Every structure is written in structure tokens, then in C-alpha cells.
Amino acid sequence: MSTVVFVSGFTSYIALHIVKKLLAKNYKVVGSGRSHEKCQQYTDIINNPLFSFVVVPELSADNAFDDVFQQHQDIKFVVHVASPLVPIIEDPEKEALIPAINGTTSVLKAAHKYGPHVKRVVITSSYVAHCAPSDHYGGSDLVITEESWSSITYEQSLQPNIAYWGSKKFAEKAAWDFLENEKPQFSLATYAPTLVFGPQAYDEVAKQGPVSTLGIISSVLKKDYSAEKMLFxxxxxxxxxxxxxxxxxxxxxxxxxxFLLGNGRVSVGRIVEIVRKHFPELELPATEVIPDDKLGVASTNCEETLTVLGQKDLISLEQGVVDSVKQMLDVGVY
Structure with missing residues (x-):
């Protein structure tokens, strides 16, 4: 019998890659999403009998994930990816902070109450939970590690432009507090990526257009380099x-x-340089490529992550950008 893994927010960029890898390893996967229509659409794309879904319409509800664990009491591992990422935030607390914090605690509560066989919960955190914006943009000599925590306060997080930074920190804090206070039957780990690049998991999803940081690559292909002043x-x-x-x-x-994963530096100039090298037919205009040591922002040291998880031969920025552009061209979104 296949081991059952629950993946929340399975229609997202990172989560779809997790689902695809799990299915390739013969895990049985239960995913959650916010609407039946979108869940079904993506389930048809995944097209694997080992996959099923449960609709969780509201992350911030106290009992949001109860149905998942009541319906699937054989879940052994949980990967909680779902978290709000609102392009334009009008109410930071309502739209970012509360959904992120409550979504995390509600999945932990449900796993504790209704998941007798849950052994490990892995939560998708973020680099921004490890580093505050003031430190990132003002810390050219600052090195962020797995042990680092962002210094951002809840009050500072009520500013729309940095609400996401706060939402990831306080959601992760809530998870570790839950573990300490409730002492559930499962253990916990968190995994924080830096700026994420690379192709989408399924070409059929890629046809819908770029998501997350892939929007930066898409903008570059359109000769729009406006993000180069802020993306470092x-x-x-x-x-x-x-x-x-x-x-x-x-x-x-x-x-x-x-855990924290960073594999070197990225800037819009570097992305342009890569695309110009591998896709000269696109005729992108050149732009300044700032040397890595002149970017003026904090960097990461992820040695503990690479050692504990045995992650070697990481995919380079060049390969990730090339694969992303090739997919965009192949599926016709550019």
C-alpha cells in the first residue's frame, strides 16, 4: 500500500512540483485547493490515479483542514505549502497575516486531532522569514543562515508593501509555538527557498501563463527590464x-x-545575460550586469541544509532560466 502524503495548496508553483515528484515515487497524494473547479482542472492535468483532492475554501478558518484528515486518516506526511500571496494588498492583516498564521495553525490542529498516523509535517517557509526587508536591502555584508530569524515586527507587517515578509515569519513562528505548546504526535521541519526560478511542473499549466518569479523572466522576454532596480x-x-x-x-x-536554500546570486541583468546567450534570436537589448559582490543585499549560507538533506548538484540559475524560457516558448505564452 502506498504511503499517503497531504499537500496543501497543490495548484501552486512549488506544490505542483512536489506533487509530481511524489507521484513519480509512488506516493499516494491528497491535495487541497480553494475551489472545486480549479482543483478538478489541475487534477485532470496531473492525470494519476494516486492523486485526489479535497476543497479547503478558507485558509483562515479554525477548522479549515478538519475534513482533510477526517476523510483521509491514513495520511502519514503533511507538506503545507498553501499561503496567501496577494498581488495588491489593501488590508495586510486580513489578506496576508491572519490567513497565513491561521492556515498554518489550522492544518497542525487538524493533523493533531484527526491524523493519528501523521509522522512529520513540513511547512513551506521563505527566506523572508529569516531576514527582514531592512536587513536584506541594507545588508550587503549580512549572511543569512538556517538559524536566522527576521527582525520584522507584527506592527511593521501591517504595511502593505512588506506584509508578505511578516506573514511568512509569523506563520512559521506559530508552527514552532504549536509544536512546543501542544506536543503533537508528529515532528516538524520548515523549508525556506530564496527567489524561486525554473520551469513549471506541467506544460498544460505553463500554457496559462507565468506565475510567481517566472513573471520576471516573462517581463525580460518582453524587453521590460523595470524590475532590475529592485530584484536582487x-x-x-x-x-x-x-x-x-x-x-x-x-x-x-x-x-x-x-531549512533554507540559496544557490548563488540573481539579478535581472544576469537573467538578461543568460537569455541573450542562449536565445540570440530573441534579440534582447543588453543591460548592466552588476557583479555579485556589488548587489548590495544580504546573501545566504545553506551548508546545514545541504548537509542534513544531502542535496548536491543543485541546478544553476543558468539552467533554470534556460529551461523556463524554453518552456514558455514551447507552450506559446511568449
Whole structure:
């Protein structure tokens, strides 16, 4: 009998890669999404009898995930990816902070109450839970590690432009607090990617257009380099990120760890340089490529993550950008 893994927010960029890898390894996967229509659409794309879904319409509800664990009491591992990412935030607390925090605690409560066989919960955190915006943009000599915590306060997080940074920190904090206070039957690990690049998991999904940071690559293809004034930092490839999530529950030694993945620097100039090299027919105009050591933002050291999870031969930015552009061209979204 296949081991059952629950993946929340399964229609998202990272989660679809996790689902695809799990199914390739013969796990039985239960996913959650917010609408039946979208869940069914993506289930048809996944097209695997080992996959099923449960609709969870409201992340911030206290009992949001109860039905998942009541219907599937054989769930052994949980990967909680779902988190609000609102393009334009009008009410930071209502639209970002509360859904992220309550969504995390509600999945933990449900797994504790109705998931007798749950052994490990892995939560998708973020680099921004490890580093505040003031430190990131003002910390050219600052190195962020797995142990780092963002210094952002809840009050600061009520500003629309940095609400996401706060939502990821306080959602992860809530998870560790739950573990300490409730002492559930499962262990916990968190996995925080930096800026994520790489192709989408399924071409049929890619046809719907770019998501997340892939929008930066799409803008570059349209010769719009406006993001080059703000996009600086470390990157991770979505295929490495999804693999890391799986290892975070497969390996006993991963319990209790905060994982962080960064694999070098990224900037719009670097992306343009890569696309110009590999796709000269697109005739992109050149732009300044700022040297990595001149980017003026914090960097990461993820040695503990790579050691504990045994992640080697990480996918380079060049490969991730090339694969992303090739997919966009192949499916006709550019």
C-alpha cells in the first residue's frame, strides 16, 4: 500500500512540483485547493490515479483542514505549502497575516486531532522569514543562515508593501509555538527557498501563463527590464526546492530543522545575460550586469541544509532560466 502524503495548496508553483515528484515515487497524494473547479482542472492535468483532492475554501478558518484528515486518516506526511500571496494588498492583516498564521495553525490542529498516523509535517517557509526587508536591502555584508530569524515586527507587517515578509515569519513562528505548546504526535521541519526560478511542473499549466518569479523572466522576454532596480538576492530552483521538501519528511534526521536554500546570486541583468546567450534570436537589448559582490543585499549560507538533506548538484540559475524560457516558448505564452 502506498504511503499517503497531504499537500496543501497543490495548484501552486512549488506544490505542483512536489506533487509530481511524489507521484513519480509512488506516493499516494491528497491535495487541497480553494475551489472545486480549479482543483478538478489541475487534477485532470496531473492525470494519476494516486492523486485526489479535497476543497479547503478558507485558509483562515479554525477548522479549515478538519475534513482533510477526517476523510483521509491514513495520511502519514503533511507538506503545507498553501499561503496567501496577494498581488495588491489593501488590508495586510486580513489578506496576508491572519490567513497565513491561521492556515498554518489550522492544518497542525487538524493533523493533531484527526491524523493519528501523521509522522512529520513540513511547512513551506521563505527566506523572508529569516531576514527582514531592512536587513536584506541594507545588508550587503549580512549572511543569512538556517538559524536566522527576521527582525520584522507584527506592527511593521501591517504595511502593505512588506506584509508578505511578516506573514511568512509569523506563520512559521506559530508552527514552532504549536509544536512546543501542544506536543503533537508528529515532528516538524520548515523549508525556506530564496527567489524561486525554473520551469513549471506541467506544460498544460505553463500554457496559462507565468506565475510567481517566472513573471520576471516573462517581463525580460518582453524587453521590460523595470524590475532590475529592485530584484536582487539569492535564487533557488523549484526542482531543488521540491526535492528538499520531500527529503525533509523522508529523512529521520530532518526533524526539528529549519531549512533554507540559496544557490548563488540573481539579478535581472544576469537573467538578461543568460537569455541573450542562449536565445540570440530573441534579440534582447543588453543591460548592466552588476557583479555579485556589488548587489548590495544580504546573501545566504545553506551548508546545514545541504548537509542534513544531502542535496548536491543543485541546478544553476543558468539552467533554470534556460529551461523556463524554453518552456514558455514551447507552450506559446511568449
Amino acid at each position: 538576492g539569492d535564487f533557488s530552483d523549484v526542482r531543488d526546492v521540491s526535492e528538499g521538501h520531500i527529503r525533509a519528511f523522508e529523512l529521520e534526521s530532518a526533524a526539528g530543522h529549519r
